[in-house]
Amino acid sequence: MFPQAYPLYKVKNMAEGRIRTFVHGLDSRMEGGIPENYITLICGRAGTMKSTLSYYILFNNAKIKKKRGIYVTLEQSRVSLLEHMIKLGMDPRTLSDSGIVVIDMTRLRKETKSKASGEDINWVESILTTIQTYKVKYACDVLVLDSLAALYSLATFNNPRSDIFFFFEKLREMEMSIFIISEMLDPDKELFGMFGVEDFLADGIVHLDLEKDGRRVNLFLSIFKMRKTNHDRGYYPLLFDGNRFEIITD
Numbered sequence: 001m002f003p004q005a006y007p008l009y010k011v012k013n014m015a016e017g018r019i020r021t022f023v024h025g026l027d028s029r030m031e032g033g034i035p036e037n038y039i040t041l042i043c044g045r046a047g048t049m050k051s052t053l054s055y056y057i058l059f060n061n062a063k064i065k066k067k068r069g070i071y072v073t074l075e076q077s078r079v080s081l082l083e084h085m086i087k088l089g090m091d092p093r094t095l096s097d098s099g100i101v102v103i104d105m106t107r108l109r110k111e112t113k114s115k116a117s118g119e120d121i122n123w124v125e126s127i128l129t130t131i132q133t134y135k136v137k138y139a140c141d142v143l144v145l146d147s148l149a150a151l152y153s154l155a156t157f158n159n160p161r162s163d164i165f166f167f168f169e170k171l172r173e174m175e176m177s178i179f180i181i182s183e184m185l186d187p188d189k190e191l192f193g194m195f196g197v198e199d200f201l202a203d204g205i206v207h208l209d210l211e212k213d214g215r216r217v218n219l220f221l222s223i224f225k226m227r228k229t230n231h232d233r234g235y236y237p238l239l240f241d242g243n244r245f246e247i248i249t250d
């Protein structure tokens with residue numbers, strides 16, 4: 001009688017314990033979303049909408065699921081980031097009883113540079129402490145860190161592999177669903193992080209790729225890796241139509 005009722009019920013149950021991306025067509029292709037408290041890398045070269053997609057996930061989880069989020073920016077200023085997001089219809093001021101905290105660590109970066117003493121900041125420590133403080137203060141569930149490349153340019157990693165391992169472990173202990181933006185400098189090499197350890201430390205990898213088609217540049221999305229999840233590895237065209245991301249699956 002109601003042929004659509006059963007699939008809808010199924011999708012609802014499937015999404016339990018998962019964070020939806022709200023990219024139309026995507027969540028149903030990975031058991032309802034990304035398992036909660038995973039660390040997921042959002043990878044791609046510059047201009048592949050990594051920041052936009054990550055913020056979009058944060059925004060929609062706040063708006064629809066009432067999950068509070070933290071966006072830590074290490075490269076783009078808070079003002080520039082929010083101007084871009086507001087233009088795309090994602091004004092955090094429209095979120096009434098939930099919200100997004102945008103932490104601008106580029107300011108700290110500038111302040112340190114202007115210090116004559118050249119005093120060293122322990123960036124890893126200060127990022128972790130800041131996140132922890134906001135997480136507790138506002139009961140946040142979702143975190144975006146933008147970006148790994150910016151962190152690498154600030155922090156001194158004497159022993160990159162074990163230092164990155166430590167950083168990921170500390171993030172994992174926070175028990176939040178975490179999205180780490182990783183800029184790929186040489187996308188042909190499919191190196192998702194700079195040191196080649198990030199991809200196995202992460203639970204999931206979302207790859208955004210650009211492809212030239214004559215004079216057009218098209219954007220594609222693939223779930224490259226997602227632990228404990230059935231998903232396929234197709235590269236789907238990714239569109240942003242003014243207020244919603246969608247993948248084209250036919």
Ligand SMILES: Nc1ncnc2c1ncn2[C@@H]1O[C@H](COP(=O)(O)OP(=O)(O)O)[C@@H](O)[C@H]1O
Pocket residue numbers: 044045046047048049050051052053240241242
């Ligand atoms: N509706 C849209 N569709 C496709 N691309 C867009 C749209 N709106 C903005 N952009 C592009 O997205 C870019 C910004 O994306 P951003 O999330 O900052 O990328 P990244 O973080 O990967 O560098 C802008 O420079 C602009 O070219």
Ligand SMILES: [Mg+2]
Pocket residue numbers: 050051052146
């Ligand atoms: Mg960006």
